[in-house]
Amino acid sequence: MRISHVGADAPAPQSEGASGVDSHPISPAPGVRTRNQHQRRKRIVQAAAALASRGGVEAMQMRTVAERAGVALGTLYRYFPSKMDLVVAVVSEEIDTLEGSIGRRPPNAPTAAGRAVDILMRATRGLMREPELADALIRSLIMAEVDTPFGDRMAGLLLRVAGEGLTLESATEEQYALAGSLSGVWVQELLEMLRGRRTYDQVQRRIEIAADRLFADF
Numbered sequence: 001m002r003i004s005h006v007g008a009d010a011p012a013p014q015s016e017g018a019s020g021v022d023s024h025p026i027s028p029a030p031g032v033r034t035r036n037q038h039q040r041r042k043r044i045v046q047a048a049a050a051l052a053s054r055g056g057v058e059a060m061q062m063r064t065v066a067e068r069a070g071v072a073l074g075t076l077y078r079y080f081p082s083k084m085d086l087v088v089a090v091v092s093e094e095i096d097t098l099e100g101s102i103g104r105r106p107p108n109a110p111t112a113a114g115r116a117v118d119i120l121m122r123a124t125r126g127l128m129r130e131p132e133l134a135d136a137l138i139r140s141l142i143m144a145e146v147d148t149p150f151g152d153r154m155a156g157l158l159l160r161v162a163g164e165g166l167t168l169e170s171a172t173e174e175q176y177a178l179a180g181s182l183s184g185v186w187v188q189e190l191l192e193m194l195r196g197r198r199t200y201d202q203v204q205r206r207i208e209i210a211a212d213r214l215f216a217d218f
Contacts, residue, residue, distance in 0.1 A: 041079050041089075043069040049090045049133065056136035057087060087140045088150070095153050098123055107161055112218035113211035116162040120186045120207050123154075124200070127190065135194040138187060154186075155179040163218055178214045185210045 047068035051059045060083055066076040080086040098119075107118035127134035152168065158179040159166040168176060189206050192198040198206075 040069075040071060040075070044071060044076060044079055045086070045089045045093055048086050049093075052090065052136050053130045053133040056132055057083070057140050058136075060086060062086075084140065087137060091137050091150055092153070094126065095150075095157070098126065099157060102157070102161060111215075112162040112164075113208070113215040116158050116182060116211045116215055117204070117208050119158060119161055120182075120211075121204055123186070124190060124193070124203060128193070128200075131194055134190070138191055138194070142187070142191075151180060151183060154183040158182060162215060175218065178218075182207075182210055182214050 044065060048060050048065045051061075051064060051068065062076055062080075062083060063073055065086065066073045069076070080089060101122060102119065107115040109115045109118055127138075155176060156168050156179075159168065159171050159175065162179075163171065163175065166175060171179070186207060189198060189203045193200065193203050
């Protein structure tokens, strides 16, 4: 889960319009418009991640994010109605990165527990490259007043890799509950690590113990 994909000191892109409002003299074709929207959204998420890596979620002020991304404030709110929506987007992008890493180099442990540990420790290493951002994101998600995809996505990832192809739809209620429980243990251990109460090795050992128990019958 590579948080540091945006350099904290990277210059902000040029604004899309002299007045701060996106300007498109000629309406682009649908395919181009979709691509431009995707690129604009990506710039916003990268700008938010860069700001949070320096000052936590408090630094992700919507106006500052818009300025750094080179978009109008109104454009930012069209993509992300609240700061929490922006936080969720940053986390989702990091899960995308983790999934890409797993696709390129799948865990090869012989047991479901071993594969689950591999996934979670990869995620831990990625997050800890930017501990201030990791702490801000995890805390924000725990205290979120909006639905977030974080728990389901991590549980789904564990099911797919550790359970060798299981999905949220094909897994039993028990399997889904076990994957969610292991994901929850990982989040708690990561918080303890960020607070300085756990070392990396201690987190790994605790995750191994939990995975061995929870995934014993997968």
